[in-house]
Amino acid sequence: MNRRRLASTAFMLAALSLAAAQGLFQQSAAMRLKQAFNAPEISYLLLDARSGETLAQQWPDADKPIPLGSLVKPFTALAYRAGHSGAFPGFQCDGKQCWRPGGHGKIGLREAIAQSCNEYFRKLAAFVKADSSERIAHDYSIAPPPAGSGSGAMVGECGEWKISPMAMAHAYLRLLDAPNDPVGKILLAGMSESADLGTSLRVSAVIGRHRALAKTGTAPCTHDRHTPGDGFTIVMWPAEQPRYLLLVRLHGEPGSHAAGIAGRMVRTLEETRVADAD
Ligand SMILES: [Zn+2]
Numbered sequence: 001m002n003r004r005r006l007a008s009t010a011f012m013l014a015a016l017s018l019a020a021a022q023g024l025f026q027q028s029a030a031m032r033l034k035q036a037f038n039a040p041e042i043s044y045l046l047l048d049a050r051s052g053e054t055l056a057q058q059w060p061d062a063d064k065p066i067p068l069g070s071l072v073k074p075f076t077a078l079a080y081r082a083g084h085s086g087a088f089p090g091f092q093c094d095g096k097q098c099w100r101p102g103g104h105g106k107i108g109l110r111e112a113i114a115q116s117c118n119e120y121f122r123k124l125a126a127f128v129k130a131d132s133s134e135r136i137a138h139d140y141s142i143a144p145p146p147a148g149s150g151s152g153a154m155v156g157e158c159g160e161w162k163i164s165p166m167a168m169a170h171a172y173l174r175l176l177d178a179p180n181d182p183v184g185k186i187l188l189a190g191m192s193e194s195a196d197l198g199t200s201l202r203v204s205a206v207i208g209r210h211r212a213l214a215k216t217g218t219a220p221c222t223h224d225r226h227t228p229g230d231g232f233t234i235v236m237w238p239a240e241q242p243r244y245l246l247l248v249r250l251h252g253e254p255g256s257h258a259a260g261i262a263g264r265m266v267r268t269l270e271e272t273r274v275a276d277a278d
Pocket residue numbers: 093094095098099100103104105116117118119120
């Protein structure tokens with residue numbers, strides 16, 4: 001066998017063993033998650049951030065549009081940008097229309113994503129025209145907010161804007177595609193801050209700081225066994241160049257609690273990966 005052929009055979013074998021290892025990870029990841037997180041209150045989707053492939057799923061009807069609460073906020077920001085040039089405005093949050101009593105004070109886009117400030121996004125959405133939100137929804141392959149809906153829908157309140165969990169997971173992966181886009185950069189920085197000290201704080205409480213990007217949401221419950229609300233968290237990790245995306249829904253709890261489950265799932269998956277590499 002000549003040298004070139006030998007090299008290409010070695011390359012092929014390496015690629016095959018990598019594919020086998022990835023396949024193994026996929027199998028054991030799906031199994032570990034199923035063992036440890038099979039409670040009926042928990043739904044999840046695990047995606048490969050590079051290929052978009054679904055690695056694990058415990059979510060019946062993941063293609064059915066449902067309210068996902070504040071997970072829509074990055075797309076509201078992008079819809080604003082579609083109609084405006086220049087820097088994003090700052091707004092005053094006095095808490096009257098925000099989940100946080102007393103408000104967030106003067107707040108900009110990055111912190112508004114990290115803290116999921118409703119008042120910031122209500123004020124921003126007031127400047128967003130319907131054709132901009134439709135364009136962004138089309139670009140990111142998610143359902144647009146319903147015609148005639150107001151800024152509440154663009155904040156993710158009232159359960160008006162419905163998007164399928166699978167489509168939302170893929171739309172978040174698309175946010176990773178343009179790391180040098182100025183707005184994309186702010187959104188990802190906001191999600192890093194969310195995981196470290198914002199509404200997704202429980203993610204870093206489990207896996208440590210600077211390890212993930214995250215965003216939470218809370219929306220009206222869509223289960224048959226009805227509760228006032230369901231919590232959602234999207235986590236993408238490792239923070240510097242995400243390889244995985246996990247979308248978690250926790251029945252009957254707010255998004256900040258879903259973040260704790262998401263953090264535990266990430267830890268479980270990381271342990272699985274280490275075990276596979278042994
Ligand atoms: Zn606020």
